[in-house]
Amino acid sequence: MNNPLVHIENISHxxxxxxxxxxxxxxxxxxxxxxGEYVALIGPSGCGKSTLLNIIAGLEKPSNGxxxxxxxxxxxxxxxxxxxxxxxxxENIEFGLKMQGMGQAARQKIVEEKIKEVDLIGSExxxxxxxxGGMKQRVGLARALAIRPELLLMDEPFSNLxxxxxxxxxxxxxxICAKYxxxxxxxxxxxxEAVEMADKIMVFSPRPGQIIEKITVELDHPRDKxxxxxxxxxxxxxxxxxx
Amino acid sequence: MARIVHGFTIGKKNYYIPTILFAVIxxxxxxxxxxxxxxxxxxxxxxSIVISFLRLLGAxxxxxxxSITIVSLIGQSKVGDLLIPVFDxxxxxPSFALIPLFVAILHYSDGMAIAFAAxxxxxxxxxxxxxxxxxxxxxxxxxxxxFGARGIKMIIYYYFPLMFxxxxxxxxxxxxxxxxxxxxxxxxxxxxxxxxxxxxILASSQTAFALGIASLLVLVFIINRLVWMPLLKKSELxx
Numbered sequence: 001m002n003n004p005l006v007h008i009e010n011i012s013h014x015x016x017x018x019x020x021x022x023x024x025x026x027x028x029x030x031x032x033x034x035x036g037e038y039v040a041l042i043g044p045s046g047c048g049k050s051t052l053l054n055i056i057a058g059l060e061k062p063s064n065g066x067x068x069x070x071x072x073x074x075x076x077x078x079x080x081x082x083x084x085x086x087x088x089x090x091e092n093i094e095f096g097l098k099m100q101g102m103g104q105a106a107r108q109k110i111v112e113e114k115i116k117e118v119d120l121i122g123s124e125x126x127x128x129x130x131x132x133g134g135m136k137q138r139v140g141l142a143r144a145l146a147i148r149p150e151l152l153l154m155d156e157p158f159s160n161l162x163x164x165x166x167x168x169x170x171x172x173x174x175x176i177c178a179k180y181x182x183x184x185x186x187x188x189x190x191x192x193e194a195v196e197m198a199d200k201i202m203v204f205s206p207r208p209g210q211i212i213e214k215i216t217v218e219l220d221h222p223r224d225k226x227x228x229x230x231x232x233x234x235x236x237x238x239x240x241x242x243x
Numbered sequence: 244m245a246r247i248v249h250g251f252t253i254g255k256k257n258y259y260i261p262t263i264l265f266a267v268i269x270x271x272x273x274x275x276x277x278x279x280x281x282x283x284x285x286x287x288x289x290x291s292i293v294i295s296f297l298r299l300l301g302a303x304x305x306x307x308x309x310s311i312t313i314v315s316l317i318g319q320s321k322v323g324d325l326l327i328p329v330f331d332x333x334x335x336x337p338s339f340a341l342i343p344l345f346v347a348i349l350h351y352s353d354g355m356a357i358a359f360a361a362x363x364x365x366x367x368x369x370x371x372x373x374x375x376x377x378x379x380x381x382x383x384x385x386x387x388x389x390f391g392a393r394g395i396k397m398i399i400y401y402y403f404p405l406m407f408x409x410x411x412x413x414x415x416x417x418x419x420x421x422x423x424x425x426x427x428x429x430x431x432x433x434x435x436x437x438x439x440x441x442x443x444i445l446a447s448s449q450t451a452f453a454l455g456i457a458s459l460l461v462l463v464f465i466i467n468r469l470v471w472m473p474l475l476k477k478s479e480l481x482x
Binding site: 057 | 380382383385386387390391392393396400404405407480
């Protein structure tokens with residue numbers, strides 16, 4: 001196999017909280033992500049999944065261990081959308097490109113393409129406060145895709161959406177990821193979501209988060225969520241988390 | 244479609260500006276007429292107001308620059324948390340207690356008046372902006388960083404828009420504090436400006452004093468309606 005795009009070696013991370021003193025949130029995390037893989041990080045709340053995502057994104061430094069993110073560009077989709085309220089849909093999507101110093105004409109072309117891709121046509125001039133949760137997350141996704149990321153990080157991207165919107169958006173994300181053969185690391189606490197979307201699932205223990213099992217999902221897309229294998233995998237993960 | 248800002252209707256067809264100008268021109272004409280009838284040197288009043296206003300503007304922009312720089316540098320760091328009690332202590336120090344210090348360093352001069360007023364205007368802008376950055380969702384900052392905002396780009400494209408509503412509200416409060424500081428220091432020791440004029444004219448002409456106050460009110464009204472209110476409305480977009 002080729003060199004991994006993301007190489008995580010023996011990462012541990014400690015936090016200092018005013019009421020709990022110093023505590024370990026992640027312990028000896030070790031895994032690789034190869035190009036084109038869709039990896040889900042799943043585990044109970046507070047086990048450090050989002051912290052690990054922030055470490056991969058370069059937003060935090062681990063207390064111990066080594067991380068190599070070899071992606072030229074890393075995009076991120078946030079649980080709370082994190083789109084800028086002072087910018088329109090169009091301006092939010094072009095933000096990363098503007099930071100890269102790309103010219104206006106090139107930016108416009110890419111943004112228009114992404115607006116089509118995530119189905120936001122007609123909303124270009126709207127501000128975030130005029131959008132529904134699903135539309136906000138589409139803006140977040142388009143902003144991440146606009147920079148043509150080699151690695152896409154998603155932190156519980158569907159958990160703040162209603163069930164129907166989440167399901168539609170999940171299908172859209174799967175299509176887009178397949179189209180660009182994108183490498184994805186997604187944090188989720190929804191077992192079915194992980195099994196439906198990911199090729200590899202890292203199951204985390206409660207705090208301090210450790211990987212208790214690495215599961216490879218060998219089901220073809222689109223996955224039948226009512227198939228016995230699907231249920232079996234969900235049960236397996238559920239029992240691992242409940243242990 | 245019309246929108247309402249502090250009880251004033253701002254029309255899309257910009258009836259607002261002509262209306263305000265009309266509301267401003269009438270009092271100015273009245274001030275000039277009353278001044279001419281009573282043989283008050285209106286030019287002197289206007290000149291004094293312009294001098295005071297320029298001092299205030301100088302102090303305001305210094306305060307704004309310092310606030311934005313401090314908050315952009317330390318707003319989201321632990322240093323910021325440590326400095327908040329220090330800032331709080333300093334802002335509670337009555338600024339008039341510092342006058343002897345400013346006089347000792349800069350004597351009674353334009354520079355001294357500007358520095359003194361800046362030491363008062365700074366605090367509301369600093370605290371409002373600091374609060375806006377401290378309470379901003381962490382994800383927004385992370386998003387700005389992930390998508391490439393660094394250094395000056397982070398300030399221009401992230402911190403400044405994030406702080407904008409706080410800058411406007413802090414500026415409104417700061418500007419009124421600034422007027423007090425400028426007029427106070429002009430009354431105390433400077434030989435120019437509207438504070439000096441009002442202080443020196445009351446004994447000889449109550450009409451001139453009243454016209455000075457009226458002119459000051461007109462200027463405050465203009466700034467409030469033509470600058471702060473539209474900015475306040477604009478800041479709603481940033482929240």
